[in-house]
Amino acid sequence: MLRIQCPVCGLRDETEFTYGGDATITRPAMDETDPQVWLDYVFTRENPRGAHREYWHHALGCRQWLVLERDTLTHEMGACVLARDAVGEAPAKEVAA
């Protein structure tokens, strides 16, 4: 059981959350015309063995989208912040405008 330190609700079980995938992926501008850029956005991933920034949705809690730093090899937890606060470091696809 992963336990995630939600910045709103505190330490909560993984079963309250939905996984949202790699948070370092940035959606291209809507007028982007290079298919390679869209290909990378939709399909290719860094898939690191180690530190990973990832989205989690606290679906059965405060319903906020979060950005969590987690090690994919050890499952060690790092910082967890609201996705809207992480905008700028890594623009978030799920954050409302």
Next chain:
Amino acid sequence: MGAYSAISVLWQGLTGNQGWERVWRDPDPKPHYDVVIVGGGGHGLATAYYLAKEHGVRNVAVLEKGWLGGGNTGRNTTIVRSNYMMPGNTLFYERSMKLWEDLSRDLNFNVMFSQRGQYNLCHSPAQMDAARRRGNIMRANGIDAELFGREEVRRRLPYFDYSQNARFPIHGAIFQGRAGTARHDAVAWGYARAADRQGVDIIQQCEVTGFLRDGDAITGVETTRGPIRAGKVGLAVAGHSGHLAKMAGLRLPIETHCLQAFVSEPLKPLVDTVISYGAAHFYISQSDKGGLVMGGDLDGYNSYAQRGGLPIVEHTLASAKALMPSISRLRLLRHWAGVMDMSMDGSPFITGTPVEGLYLNGGWCYGGFKATPASGWCFAWTIAKDEPHADNAEFTLGRFERGYQIDEKGMGPQPNAH
């Protein structure tokens, strides 16, 4: 090293089993090979075997960082089937099935392939329609498939919940009689022995730490046992595909996820076939030792940890109990996890890459074990001839660019949903 036969087994039994020889050599790596295969699981060993047997490429090494078959080859639930319906998949998996049917004889090693049949249960009229369509596509391609209604399923598999209380009532099932199970360790050992007999060097405890390059082209590998030069390098490293591709400067349409499997305490024979639940992601069979072998969903988040979390244990066993209430008091004997190379469309890669000298076999998601023979056969073809065989022609990296994903489950680019 002699071939195994009934006579050799009998003779060894009569003479105290003193005469068995080492099954494969343990050579030091040579400085150069024509082909180096990274990954000593079923796929890598099968590739080396077919390179030597089918294409006469015998100066081959298989490098394994741990022990043979210690990754996903030894961690799967041993199910073999060929019930695929997307063009690109169907005939590939049927090639695999045909190779399985002759594998023990071909390798001179008993892989205990048991064609006990596999049922995919359907729990709604819509699922029955989808099963009928799948079955028709299979039969049109010469693959066996049968569709059974509820009463026939009940007659054949009486131990499921057919009561009014069943959470997901069983409407019927699609059945493939030639499907079944094989002993997964024996597959690795059988291919290792057969490859070794063809002159392939199998080098264990040898981790690849980087690539040797000449300009952009890859000309070998750096390993914990020194540099090894190679004409061609093939990757068959399952969940670590992305990790090795990154060393070569490639980004792949793959995420690595953790998948668990479970074995119960042994029972007398109960489940004499392979069952896939259609309502939740759950499948069950029974091993020759009597344990019920079960599998379920991915843990759901990127992981290289090779160990699973408890929420999926609960989810899988809840599925088991919903389907077969009679096993509710059974205890688990073991559970473990492997790391899956989940591709963005749920289908694999057997292909050359944009990097000269580097070939990729990966993206197997949950389905690598059944594919082992055809995977090795097609990967060997691709490496030897520098072009794909018709059966793996669609398993390219470029299919995403062209919009030709092979999305058997129709999930879209969500690796944790396939």
